[in-house]
Amino acid sequence: MVAAxxxxxxxxxxxxxFSAGLTRLAFELAVRDIYSITDSTRGIVPFGLTDRAIFRMxxxxxxxxxxxxxxxxxxxxxxxxRHLERELNASDKPGxxxxxxALLESLSNYSDIHLALGTGNIEQNAHLKLARHGIDHFFPxxxxxxxxxxxxxxxxxxxxxxxxxxxxxxxKRRTWVIGDTPLDVINGRNIGAxxxxxxxxxxxxxxxxxxxxxxxxxxxxxxxGFIRLVKDG
Ligand SMILES: [Mg+2]
Numbered sequence: 001m002v003a004a005x006x007x008x009x010x011x012x013x014x015x016x017x018f019s020a021g022l023t024r025l026a027f028e029l030a031v032r033d034i035y036s037i038t039d040s041t042r043g044i045v046p047f048g049l050t051d052r053a054i055f056r057m058x059x060x061x062x063x064x065x066x067x068x069x070x071x072x073x074x075x076x077x078x079x080x081x082r083h084l085e086r087e088l089n090a091s092d093k094p095g096x097x098x099x100x101x102a103l104l105e106s107l108s109n110y111s112d113i114h115l116a117l118g119t120g121n122i123e124q125n126a127h128l129k130l131a132r133h134g135i136d137h138f139f140p141x142x143x144x145x146x147x148x149x150x151x152x153x154x155x156x157x158x159x160x161x162x163x164x165x166x167x168x169x170x171x172k173r174r175t176w177v178i179g180d181t182p183l184d185v186i187n188g189r190n191i192g193a194x195x196x197x198x199x200x201x202x203x204x205x206x207x208x209x210x211x212x213x214x215x216x217x218x219x220x221x222x223x224x225g226f227i228r229l230v231k232d233g
Contacts, residue, residue: 006230007170008107009118009158009193010139011179014047014201016100017129020093022084026125027054030079034072037062047202048183050120050154051077051145077146081124088132096133097200099220104138106223113230114166117142118158118177118188120151141165151187159191176214176230185211196229 010016013023024041031040040058049057055076059066066072088094107113115138119126123144130136143158155177163169177188180201185208188195197208197216208216215229 003112003231004171004174005112005114005166005168006174006176007114007116007159007162007166007168008230009116009142009155009162009175009177009188011177011181011184012117012119012121012126012129014180015097015178015184015198016135017096017133018094019084019088019129020091020095022087022091022094023121023125025087026080026084027058027076029083030076031058031062033079034075035062035064048120048151048179048181050149050151051122051125052149053120053145056149073146077122077124080122081128084125085128088128094129094132096135097198097219099223101133101135103220103223103226104135106227108138110227110231113227114162114168114170115139116158116162116165117144118155118179118184119143120145120154122146151183152190155187155191155193159193182208182211185213188213194233196226 027041032038040062044057046054055073117126117139121144123146126144127136141161143154147157148154172192175193176196177184177193178196180198181203185195185197195213197213199205199208200219205216
């Protein structure tokens with residue numbers, strides 16, 4: 001029997017890649033360029049937040065006007081991408097989490113498994129982070145933090161764009177949202193998908209388990225276990 005096609009929607013930070021503080025640095029440099037202030041992200045805990053939400057916090061925490069939010073966010077996005085690209089290229093600190101590259105290469109051998117991104121990152125920044133490590137080509141479609149502020153809306157968009165892109169009406173029980181924070185689990189469940197939490201980011205397995213994902217993994221080193229899970233689980 002041929003299994004129904006599956007869709008895997010991956011988060012970026014903490015799940016596929018780590019950027020060793022360079023995202024925060026790029027944001028601070030972009031804010032400095034626009035508003036001439038420094039240390040603007042102080043106190044913001046970014047895990048699981050979308051970049052629109054983070055930018056809104058930056059404005060609020062620094063008493064900056066949120067008038068013409070879209071215009072300000074566009075400017076911030078473009079500048080942050082410029083800074084991020086330069087910082088990523090200048091540093092050997094960012095990397096892929098353990099097992100990621102081999103897992104993606106394995107998954108690409110399965111014609112019934114399809115990949116997408118569902119991330120709070122500004123689209124350009126997500127592509128920069130993946131391209132830095134040569135894995136951007138695995139993800140031709142996605143939903144991003146530049147599209148929507150709310151993570152459920154981002155994941156819903158990732159799902160709908162994937163349906164269009166692949167031309168497949170993926171069953172929700174064959175749609176998996178994979179991320180490193182409780183918010184990936186909660187918002188994945190909100191779109192009716194199944195969820196896998198991976199403890200490579202800021203949250204330990206015990207913490208992730210409390211949010212009852214369909215599975216919690218220490219990392220992506222067990223490739224055959226992961227593939228069994230998403231194909232048969
Ligand atoms: Mg993450």
